[in-house]
Amino acid sequence: MADETNKRTLPTTGWAVLGLLSFGEELSGYDLKKRSDLSLRFFFSSPSFSQIYSELRRLEKAGYATSRRISHDTGTRDKRVYRITGEGLAAVREWARQAPVDPPVLKHGPMLRLWLGHLLEPAQMREVLLRQRDFAEDMRLRAAADAEADAAQDGPAGAYPAVTLKWAERYYASERDLAAAMLDDIDELGGPGPDQSIRWPS
Secondary structure (H helix, E strand, O other), X not given: OOXXXXXXXXXXXXXXXXXXXXXXXXXXXXXXXXXHHOOHHHOOOOOXXXXXXXXXXHHHHHOOEEEEEEOOOOOOOOEEEEEEOHHHHHHHHHHHHHOOOOOOOOOOHHHXXXXXXXXXXXXXXXXHHHHHHHHXXXXXXXXXXXXXXXXXXXXXXXXXXXXXXXXXXXXXXXXXXXXXXXXXXXXXXXXXXXXXXXXXXX
């Protein structure tokens, strides 16, 4: 019998991987990585292959998932596929219903760079914001395309990832527009480039 304390202390990434299995399909580690890249990366993070396989081992040990090896007649390498157990489904349902709703932690690299704008040339600050604007627009387009693909799935379970991707589409549209507005803001600031008079304590 798996330790009950260990079951209840899965890292958030573990719950995310279990959540990917909760849609009922039997998936390989590669499949899980592909699914996470099409959904989780827009609002959480897409775990690496090593993280996915580490969490799958943890989930099997907890009794939340089972696996089996599939042989191919084509001569390609066998693969291991994973399926959620009834206990795992109950656990991820309980986690989704009762886990504390923690506020998101924002680590915004472009804004950190802009915060240090007194150390940059105006052209460098503009480049940071232009890259952020273009990145956000690219992510918006990707989220929109994935939302359209998910909306084609049947059943209520498939509808919720599509709604989440619509949120991602709106989020990245706002990031794009904020970057464009910040470009106007720094244009209004004008002024010189880096402050060469700064002297740091020795």
